[in-house]
Amino acid sequence: MLSILIPVYNYNVFTLVETLYNQCLESDISFEIICLDDASNEFLTKNQQLNQLNNVSFSSLKNNVGRSNIRNLLVQKASYENVLFLDADTIPVHYDFISKYIQELQKGTTIAYGGILYKDIKPPKEQLLRWIYGRKREALKVDDRIKNPAQSAFVSNLLIKKEIAVRFPFDETIIKYGFEDMLFFSVLKSGKIPITHLENPVYHLNLETGxxxxxxxxxxxxxxxxxxxxxxxxxxxxxxxxxxxxxxxxxxxxxxxxxxxxxxxxxxxxxxxxxxxxxxxxxxxxxxxxxxxxx
Structure with missing residues (x-):
């Protein structure tokens, strides 16, 4: 039914996985949660504990391969026909996060982006730029996102059919950070793959300094x-x-x-x-x- 794919790098992903795990059990679906670490040197011991949960796996690569390559590797590992990409530093806003995506699959949706939010609590001065930018430029309502669906979506919270992710893989020539999402969605647009937008957000938690x-x-x-x-x-x-x-x-x-x-x-x-x-x-x-x- 659903493979949840989480690339990890130097981040404690335990709370996110536990939240998703409980929601999947509540939804009574066949699922797996696959976490793949891109050669981190932090939080490995804590994240390894995820392997104690049924249908959950955490493993680590020996060499850093980058944001595009690791997502393609996750897709290859996925057992089910539907995959949900989530970034490690996110958390679902609502308790029915998984069930909303299941409803979309039952409608026949092939790709759905649920949105991203930033918490209302004002962070320290050092993190203000990232917080303000995220709230003004990334945390868009559905009505704003659907005006330009391909340029208003992020892979940090994306439901997609596995066969589409296989047919349109992430470009592995992109090694450094930046714009790999934009390229991915522009390729989907060129392939005439429609992107559904809905209100099913996650919080972005890991604010960088300015x-x-x-x-x-x-x-x-x-x-x-x-x-x-x-x-x-x-x-x-x-x-x-x-x-x-x-x-x-x-x-x-x-x-x-x-x-x-x-x-x-x-x-x-x-x-x-x-x-x-x-x-x-x-x-x-x-x-x-x-x-x-x-x-």
């Missing part, structure tokens, strides 16, 4: 540049690329990159402050992307 988030954003933009240069995505897949192409047409990319280098440190001060501006963050990302393309 400094870590900025560094990961830069890495992700390097990935974005690679994907665009290799023609795996187009400007229609990314607002950043679309803006870059417009600036390039106006012959303003070099000037924008120069301005970014002059103002980056001041923008970073704002982004790491108690009142980070998402408008400045957007300009920061565009400026960094332009600087990548004008080296």
């Amino acid at each position: 400094a870590v988030f900025l560094n990961k954003t830069k890495t992700a933009l390097e990935n974005l540049s690679f994907l665009y240069d290799s023609k795996k995505i187009t400007k229609d897949n990314s607002k950043i690329i679309a803006l870059f192409v417009r600036l390039k047409t106006l012959k303003l990319t070099t000037a924008f990159a120069f301005l970014f280098k002059k103002t980056a440190s001041r923008i970073e001060q704002n982004l790491l402050s108690e009142k980070p501006s998402l408008l400045l963050f957007d300009l920061y990302k565009l400026g960094f992307y332009c600087s990548l393309k004008t080296k």
